[in-house]
Structure formats: C-alpha cells, structure tokens
Amino acid sequence: MNELAPARPKAEHCERWSIAAAPADTARGRIMAAAAHLFCHHGFAATGVDAVVARAGTAKATLYKHFPSKDELIAAVLEAEGAAWRTWFFGRLRAVQGPPQARLLAVFDILGEWFADDQFYGCPFINAIAEFDTGDSAIRETAMRHKTHLVTWLTAHAIEMGAPDPKAVARALVVLIDGAIVAAQGARDPGFAAEAKALARTYLDSLTIPA
Amino acid sequence: MNELAPARPKAEHCERWSIAAAPADTARGRIMAAAAHLFCHHGFAATGVDAVVARAGTAKATLYKHFPSKDELIAAVLEAEGAAWRTWFFGRLRAVQGPPQARLLAVFDILGEWFADDQFYGCPFINAIAEFDTGDSAIRETAMRHKTHLVTWLTAHAIEMGAPDPKAVARALVVLIDGAIVAAQGARDPGFAAEAKALARTYLDSLTIPA
DNA sequence: AAAAGAGCATACCGTTCTGTCTATTTTTCT
C-alpha cells in the first residue's frame, strides 16, 4: 500500500492551501490576501476594513471599488480560500497512487501537513459558521458547496472500494475530518490527524472484513 | 447492553445544557443568560453590550457593576456555559447503566439529543476558539479546562474496559465528538451523532476483538 | 420606617466602525 509522497520542503509549499500568503500583483489580490490573513487571525467581525486596507497597502476607495461591502469581501475571501484549499488538497491527493482505501487514508496524512503548518488556524468555513451561525445563510451555503467537493470525492472512493453504503462512508469520514481539524486547532496538536487516520483505517477495514 | 434511558419530554429538558434559557431572578443572572443567547446566535465580537443590556432588561451601569469589561463578561459566560453543559451531560450519563463500552457509546446518544434541539448552535468553546484563535489564550485555557473533564471521563472508561492505551482511546473519541458537533452544526443535521456512534462502536470493538 | 444596597433611565465620552467623496497621482493602454 503506497504511502504519501514525501512533503516538499516547507519553503516551497508553505501556505498554498490559503490565499493569505499568495503573491498578488493587483490591488484586488493584495486586499484579498490581507483580508484572508486578518480574518483567520482575528475573526471576521473583529477585523475592520481599515486594518485590511493598511495591510494591503491600498486606499479604502480601492477596496470599495472592488467589493461593494465588507460582507461581499468576506464572501469573496471564503470562495477564494475554498478554491485554493481544494486545489492544494486534491493536487496533493493526485500524487497518491494505490487502491481506493489507501487514497482515503492518505487524506489524513495531508491533513497532518496542514495542521503542522504554523499558519494553520482551522478551516475558514468552520470558523465562519461558528461566528455567523444564525446570521448569514450565504456563508453556510458557501461552506456546503466547498464541502460538497470533498464529500463527492470521498463517496466516489467509497464506491470504488465496494462499500455497501458509500454515502454513509462519506459521512463517517466527514466526521473524522471535521473532528481532526477542530481538535488540532483547539489543542494546537497536529497529532490528531494520525488519530483520525487510525480511526478511519479501523472503520474502512471493518467494511471489507466480514464481521 | 442497556440503551439510554428515554429522553424526557422536550418541554422539561430543553436547553438545560446552556444558561441561555435559564430562569434568572437576579440582574446578574439575566445579563449572563442574555449574553449567552446573543453570543451563540451572533458571535462574540458582533454582539454589543447594548444588545445584551436590552435583552436582559437591565441598565448598562448594572452590567458594568457585575462585570468589569465585556471580556470579563465573555469569560464568565463561557465558564457558566461549560459548567451547565457538564452538569447536564454527566447527569444524563449517570442514568446509563452497563459496561464501560456501553457508557462510552451512550455519549453519542446524548450528543444526538443536544444536536436535535433547535437551540443547538455548536459548542461555545469551539466557537470561541474559532473566533479568537490568536487573540486570547485565556479562552483557550478555559476551553481546555472544560474539555479536561470530558477527557478524564473518557480515559477512566477506557481504563475500565481494559484498553491497552486509554489515553489514545480518549483522544480518538475526542476526535469523534468534536467532529460530530461541527458536522451537525454545519449541516444542521443531528444524524451525525449516529454516524459518530457507529464509528466509535467499530473502534471500541476493534480494541476488544483480536485482529 | 429608615437606611443601605441594588438597579434603572439617561446622557455623555472618545474611539472605531462601514461606507462615501474629492482631488490628485500613478499605471495601463492605444
């Protein structure tokens, strides 16, 4: 069973899962990167547009030229963060060869890389829902769209490994992924990725071994 | 294996896991309940003290008489929310008779009750860390103290069932619990408690069945 | 009943918030 290809040196892959450190040559890009960084460090509501503007080195008028309101900036940042994360995550997974079960387990190795990064501050979508739970259904919808990619990928691999109920497998793995993210964030302990992997292995084995 | 005692009628047990709906006969109590409600609905930073005061039906001077600052109010609410939740949760567990494995699995039934409540907005500690990650180490410490009760309980039951590494069992179950909370909150789907329970069962069985 | 304590209504303070506007400068395009 193939193990994950070794992670590249940190200097090269650091933070590709987020736009916060993305090089940006346009004012719009600089605003997005600054906002992404500040939102994840300080929270959405507690980050003012002045702080974004100062970090981005732009004028406030420029920010409002590109984004009609702070809420739209938040929405744009979440979309971009989701896209960047998925690009990184599924790109990492593409390098994994092997049977579906191995690939499903590799998910947790990749999560472990993410958690080990000192710029890991949890999942922006989980954090946004935590902060905005009753307010903004648009954020929940954005989060669901983001998660749908992951659920689809998980379901496809569960189908490929012949699981009797692929949707249930995907749901179970979602619990493990969410749990690993939150536990790692709360305790600042990337080791929870390995914990979640062990649980996933036990679970997936139980699907292929007669009880 | 004993199943959980049936949940009492909703009118009787609703929201005992939170101070948000607790009857309060003092101004201090009303302030705490109002703050708890507003913080979990709208987020900490986005809830102003004026809103707390309006909901509590008190004067602002009264709020500042009881709490030196908004931060102290937040801290007091989190402490009280933790205490209330633990009282409810471990009280619920006390009603569960049976071997340690059954009691560990009952955790997820109780979580399912919590998730099914229409006032379920996730775990205040997870939400607070999501919002304040880099700012306030006091909140992280409060969250850790809260979680320590749970981890201790889980570890004790893992010891009692003869698990070779009880700490690892507790860690694994923490992943499942955190994951269930976040997945249920994100998707507004209490069914994730059952998913997590099935995973926990598979995992615990694997500890007691020779591989 | 009177005193003490708790709480209220209201106004205020300085700061910060999101968003708007103008004149000017810089950058890009032709």
Place this chain on the structure above:
DNA sequence: AGAAAAATAGACAGAACGGTATGCTCTTTT
C-alpha cells in the same frame, strides 16, 4: 505621448462601539 483607467491620500458622515457618570427609583435589610 496622450488618454483612459486604476489607484492613492485624505477628509468626511452618521452610526455604533465599550465604557463612565449622575440622579433617581426600587428592593432588601435592619
């Protein structure tokens, strides 16, 4: 090179923020 587009610096508006203060009312204690 010149025009157009993009961006900047800076000022402004009204509202909201956390927190302070005062005079008065209500509640509890003695």
